[in-house]
Amino acid sequence: MTSDGSKPGLDPSDWQEFRAAAHDLLDACIDRLASASEHPWQPTPEEVRATYALAETGGGMKDPAQLANDLRDSVLPYGTGNTHPRFFGWVHGTGLAEGLLSEMVAATMNANCGGRDHGTIYVERAVIDWTRRVMGFPESSSGVLVTGTSQATVIALQAARLRALGADMRTKGQNGRWLTAYAGAGAHNAARKAVELLGLGHENLRRIPEGDAGLDLDALREKIAEDRAAGAIPFAIIGTAGSVDFGRFDDLNALADIATDEGLWLHVDGAFGAWTRLADSPWKELTDGIGRADSLACDFHKWMYVPYDCGLCLIRNEDEHRAAFAARPSYLAAQDSGLAGGDPWYCDYGIDLSRGNRALKVWSAIRAHGPDGLGRAITDNCRRAAQMGELVSSTPGMRLMAPVVSNLCVFTADETLSPDAQSALNSAIAQKLQLSGEVVFSTTLAQDVTCLRAAITNHRTRPEDIELSIAAVVREAAASRT
CATH class of the missing domain: 3.90.1150.170 (Aspartate Aminotransferase, domain 1)
Structure with a gap:
């Protein structure tokens, strides 16, 4: 026992007391979801915001019921309101009741999904393989769950850059080579951020004029030829499946044809629109050709209704995907068996080594x-x-x-x-x-x-x-x- 009579460590001193508080809070969460139509967005009052301040010193809150009450009364009512049926702002996902169950299990397991041999790794593989089949990608594809399409776009374009410049790009950099990419004028800002983060500069993301039918294909071809003549290396086309302003779709089959003719990587931003693959006609046909892309970025937390956050980067060629990111230091060496088994590890397919369990909520929804x-x-x-x-x-x-x-x-x-x-x-x-x-x-x-x-x-x-x-x-x- 410690000097104040409590048990050492950070677990609850009384599990039964904690259980009762947790059950009460769970009931409040279920009530909130069941009555979502009664809870629109509301501003957070100044007096409530003041309760969020954290003390620099002190022993903390000993009573789990007090914490549960604070979560119920001071936090739960003040979200963005996106669970409400008349929330149409931006492109916000709305969550599922099943997400509450899966997130409880994920928090209890507290698994690091960067790698190793444990159940949630296999759950993530199942989710990625299911999506691969829905989108029409081949068995040679690989994927990784990420925060969202913004991160997925960076991962995809890094793989595209490696194809364009060769494997030594990871050791020597671009070495003065000038890369250009192409997207419609209404493409999401994630594309601009990605080329900036990769050091390409957003002026080298060529914005192609577009209309209601997507980007202008003739203008795209002309710009690629113009850049090549000027000494640039065109390396990627970014197609849009569901533009953020108007819900427009590029002609993905036509873009795939151009990418093949020009030797370019085709990436599709399908943040929400990719999921029309599950819809009835005529909406399903909006994403015809998506399976011909070299990479796809999409979100489960938007039009698949999964709780935030969860996106996916899907890449057609696993070898190219892994080559762009794999870098395993000795302390992360894989083994044939035991916890250090389970190859491939997801840390070899993206930016994060420490990764939360995003897959379980997707798996539960499906x-x-x-x-x-x-x-x-x-x-x-x-x-x-x-x-x-x-x-x-x-x-x-x-x-x-x-x-x-x-x-x-x-x-x-x-x-x-x-x-x-x-x-x-x-x-x-x-x-x-x-x-x-x-x-x-x-x-x-x-x-x-x-x-x-x-x-x-x-x-x-x-x-x-x-x-x-x-x-x-x-x-x-x-x-x-x-």
Whole structure:
């Protein structure tokens, strides 16, 4: 016993007391999920934020019930609100009840999934292999679960760079060689960050003009030829499956043809849109050709509804993937058997040595709902976006600012106003409806107007939620005229 009468170490001094507090908190979490439609986003009050401060000294909290109560009352109510069925801001995933179960098990196991021979490594392999088959990648593919598409893009482009420059790039660097990559003008900012982190400079990410059908293929070919003539080494095309602003899809088969003709690596940013592979027609066909890519970045925490965070980098050729990252010091040497077995280790396929157990929540979602159940939810989200688009088009004064391709709807509340006045109105409506808790829209720029933007990735969204949301916009637009 210590001087204050407690047991040494950091485990609870009374496991039964801890059990009771944990059960109460679990009930609160389940209640929160079961009543998600009653809990929109709300600002965190200043007095609650003040309770988050941490002391520099002191013995800490001895009573597990007190900690559980703080988590329930001061933390649980103040998320981003993305579990609510009328949360359409950005492209936020909405979580699954099964994630609560899998995250409890993952926290209890506390496994480092960087490598070694243990169960969660095999779970991750199962998740990656399942995704490989869904996306049409060959058995030669490999993958690694990561924080999200931003990290996956860095990993993929590093493998692409190694192919372009050869294995000595890891020891000698680029050695003055000038690399260029190509993406549509609306490609996600993750592509820019990736080329900057790799030291290429974002000016060497060539932004190709695009329209509703994706990037301009003729302009892409012309830019590749122009760069080659100037002495550059074009090395990668970045295709988009679901653009973040408008939900657009590049023609992936056409990009694969160009990549083959030009000898370039084709990477696909499929952060959310890749999962239309599970949807019904016509949305499934949006990602035709995705299996021809050299690499794919996608997120399970967006349109697969898995709790944050979990993304995937999938690479067509495992040898190229491993060659870009494997570097095992002696203290991490593999063995034929025992805990140090289990090759391959995931630390040889990405940036992280210490890795959390992301796979278990994905595995649980797939086991619980299957590809058919998840596909039905994705299909329904696309139908809800189409429903919103139809309501906008049939409402006097409103106007769609881009076609509804998949699960995004971008519109203006009153097209009769000047562009500046439309922008001010749309921004004001977004903020007012967020604060009222009725609906969360984000905003984006289209045709020089700041527009309302709905990204529907919520399995809880129903037709009546769409009707209520558009009715709220109509009401606020009318109120602005009085």
